[in-house]
Amino acid sequence: MQTAPSTNLSDPEFVKGILAGDRAVLSKVITLAESTREDDLRRAEGLLKTLLPHTGKSVRIGITGVPGVGKSTFIEQFGGLLTKSGKRVAVLAIDPSSQKSKGSILGDKTRMEHLSRNPHVFIRPTPTGLALGGVSYHTRETILFCEAAGFDVILIETVGVGQSETIVRGMVDFFLLLLLAGAGDELQGMKKGIVEMADGIVINKADGENLKATNQARADALSALHLQAASSSGWIPRVLTMSAIENRGIEETWHMIEEFQRHTSSSGYFQHYRNEQKKKWLDESIDQKFRELLHAPALRKQKEKLMEEVMNDSMLPAEAANEFWKQLTIFLRGK
Amino acid sequence: MQTAPSTNLSDPEFVKGILAGDRAVLSKVITLAESTREDDLRRAEGLLKTLLPHTGKSVRIGITGVPGVGKSTFIEQFGGLLTKSGKRVAVLAIDPSSQKSKGSILGDKTRMEHLSRNPHVFIRPTPTGLALGGVSYHTRETILFCEAAGFDVILIETVGVGQSETIVRGMVDFFLLLLLAGAGDELQGMKKGIVEMADGIVINKADGENLKATNQARADALSALHLQAASSSGWIPRVLTMSAIENRGIEETWHMIEEFQRHTSSSGYFQHYRNEQKKKWLDESIDQKFRELLHAPALRKQKEKLMEEVMNDSMLPAEAANEFWKQLTIFLRGK
Numbered sequence: 001m002q003t004a005p006s007t008n009l010s011d012p013e014f015v016k017g018i019l020a021g022d023r024a025v026l027s028k029v030i031t032l033a034e035s036t037r038e039d040d041l042r043r044a045e046g047l048l049k050t051l052l053p054h055t056g057k058s059v060r061i062g063i064t065g066v067p068g069v070g071k072s073t074f075i076e077q078f079g080g081l082l083t084k085s086g087k088r089v090a091v092l093a094i095d096p097s098s099q100k101s102k103g104s105i106l107g108d109k110t111r112m113e114h115l116s117r118n119p120h121v122f123i124r125p126t127p128t129g130l131a132l133g134g135v136s137y138h139t140r141e142t143i144l145f146c147e148a149a150g151f152d153v154i155l156i157e158t159v160g161v162g163q164s165e166t167i168v169r170g171m172v173d174f175f176l177l178l179l180l181a182g183a184g185d186e187l188q189g190m191k192k193g194i195v196e197m198a199d200g201i202v203i204n205k206a207d208g209e210n211l212k213a214t215n216q217a218r219a220d221a222l223s224a225l226h227l228q229a230a231s232s233s234g235w236i237p238r239v240l241t242m243s244a245i246e247n248r249g250i251e252e253t254w255h256m257i258e259e260f261q262r263h264t265s266s267s268g269y270f271q272h273y274r275n276e277q278k279k280k281w282l283d284e285s286i287d288q289k290f291r292e293l294l295h296a297p298a299l300r301k302q303k304e305k306l307m308e309e310v311m312n313d314s315m316l317p318a319e320a321a322n323e324f325w326k327q328l329t330i331f332l333r334g335k
Numbered sequence: 336m337q338t339a340p341s342t343n344l345s346d347p348e349f350v351k352g353i354l355a356g357d358r359a360v361l362s363k364v365i366t367l368a369e370s371t372r373e374d375d376l377r378r379a380e381g382l383l384k385t386l387l388p389h390t391g392k393s394v395r396i397g398i399t400g401v402p403g404v405g406k407s408t409f410i411e412q413f414g415g416l417l418t419k420s421g422k423r424v425a426v427l428a429i430d431p432s433s434q435k436s437k438g439s440i441l442g443d444k445t446r447m448e449h450l451s452r453n454p455h456v457f458i459r460p461t462p463t464g465l466a467l468g469g470v471s472y473h474t475r476e477t478i479l480f481c482e483a484a485g486f487d488v489i490l491i492e493t494v495g496v497g498q499s500e501t502i503v504r505g506m507v508d509f510f511l512l513l514l515l516a517g518a519g520d521e522l523q524g525m526k527k528g529i530v531e532m533a534d535g536i537v538i539n540k541a542d543g544e545n546l547k548a549t550n551q552a553r554a555d556a557l558s559a560l561h562l563q564a565a566s567s568s569g570w571i572p573r574v575l576t577m578s579a580i581e582n583r584g585i586e587e588t589w590h591m592i593e594e595f596q597r598h599t600s601s602s603g604y605f606q607h608y609r610n611e612q613k614k615k616w617l618d619e620s621i622d623q624k625f626r627e628l629l630h631a632p633a634l635r636k637q638k639e640k641l642m643e644e645v646m647n648d649s650m651l652p653a654e655a656a657n658e659f660w661k662q663l664t665i666f667l668r669g670k
Binding site for chain 2: 011045048049052053109140185278279281284285286288290291295303306310311313316317318319320321322324325328329332333
């Protein structure tokens with residue numbers, strides 16, 4: 001049984017709306033790309049292909065940090081700064097509340113009060129009910145749609161649990177880690193692998209009584225960064241400090257990212273990294289198809305039968321796997 | 336070009352030799368199962384299928400710990416104790432030297448001097464040049480061959496780097512973690528996830544000047560274990576201490592494992608866990624076939640072409656993935 005199509009816009013209306021930077025149309029196309037209906041997905045793909053020549057011109061920034069580090073406030077201030085200098089900003093945000101409540105956009109509206117009312121900002125909460133800390137399989141497509149809609153900076157927020165960071169790192173140009181000027185063991189709370197992925201670290205709440213702790217956090221961060229091999233581009237990750245009260249650090253963060261862009265663009269690494277990410281995207285898409293096949297009812301049934309054979313020792317797993325692939329071939333042929 | 340078959344034994348000779356507990360024949364069949372030749376692999380599979388009714392009667396024990404914790408000495412003493420009580424012991428060992436030197440069996444002979452001369456012991460170094468800390472894709476088959484050859488206890492040693500532990504945990508009944516009675520931060524050196532997988536922890540070198548440190552290590556281990564949810568079987572992981580000098584801990588370790596066996600056998604969990612592992616083995620075999628397909632030259636070539644299309648934006652990754660699966664279907668049909 002087919003449900004009603006998810007939208008009543010025509011393809012030309014979609015393309016026109018997106019290229020005009022219409023946030024409502026942008027929102028609709030992302031919903032289309034996140035649909036569970038096969039025809040919606042095919043349509044979103046077609047639209048994306050049409051829009052492809054208009055993508056790629058933003059700087060894509062991943063922002064991570066443990067809950068409580070001040071990601072929302074940072075994004076609120078950072079986004080505000082960027083729009084003041086004439087930039088349009090898209091925020092692909094993780095709404096922590098929505099992970100439990102199965103998602104209301106209200107969470108982000110409250111979290112980023114000013115940004116959510118800023119006409120130059122597009123905030124999109126990632127779909128809820130997803131694994132991997134809210135990062136969607138479709139986040140890459142969402143980035144491209146936002147770029148086609150003329151957004152200059154794309155901020156992708158993750159919750160700092162580990163797996164989602166690796167995924168986000170694979171789709172952004174610059175990966176920013178927020179730390180708290182608390183105890184020296186802040187770094188240990190953050191998985192070592194995440195620190196190693198950072199192009200820049202910002203130590204938040206570096207003011208007042210925290211100043212001593214800031215120095216410790218800074219030293220820890222620097223030593224963690226020094227332990228890692230320099231990136232192939234030659235970019236050396238920086239550690240900045242930030243204070244919302246003292247109005248310090250936000251502008252410096254943007255300058256750091258601009259410098260990163262200059263540095264990696266002139267050496268060709270900016271594009272090189274993006275190409276590598278594209279290659280990985282294809283690999284992941286091929287894998288994804290495999291996962292989907294494994295969930296096809298006909299094949300699941302076949303697998304259950306083979307599982308029984310394995311359980312009562314009348315088949316070896318390797319044998320059963322061979323047989324399964326034969327069934328899979330027949331299934332694919334029939335499609 | 337085919338090389339010569341890896342063995343000149345006939346199938347009946349193999350079966351007879353293995354069932355008689357002949358270690359030389361056992362060694363040969365494992366080599367067959369680890370071969371890169373398709374016909375060797377098919378033959379090993381056939382032999383394993385014949386031997387399947389004779390498998391499953393051992394207790395499979397995974398042993399892990401960071402380098403220097405004393406794994407070799409532990410296995411030497413533990414294996415010695417078991418053979419004294421009439422048991423036959425197979426050791427699937429990781430030879431640390433072989434990881435660099437591309438593998439001489441001499442390493443294990445030196446590491447476990449007594450065991451290697453014990454006629455009731457079979458020592459098999461894991462093939463070198465493999466990823467995942469020396470755990471082989473064929474280790475599960477090796478376990479079954481050893482069981483068919485009448486070995487009562489199978490010890491599988493891993494190097495404590497993380498990924499290999501998860502794999503070994505998925506093929507043993509009891510997972511033993513060795514810690515050192517050193518500083519309290521021993522536990523932190525060991526990845527938290529590994530501690531959580533343990534059915535038992537043994538703190539090594541718990542004697543002399545180390546006694547105070549032992550108490551700390553013990554407290555740390557217990558608190559790490561308490562933080563985790565009880566296993567579904569109701570087995571509560573134990574923490575023991577051990578001293579080679581004071582000849583203490585080895586027997587206690589075996590008693591712990593015997594009690595684990597009694598506990599989980601009476602509740603049915605021993606078999607339940609094995610069944611779950613078998614299911615996972617099938618899943619992994621299906622995945623493995625997919626990885627092998629991706630490496631088939633014809634398909635690699637196809638993928639490279641599609642990659643080019645993706646790189647110059649004339650195809651979306653999702654589209655290219657669809658196309659790749661079409662090619663894969665054609666390839667499978669032709670096989």
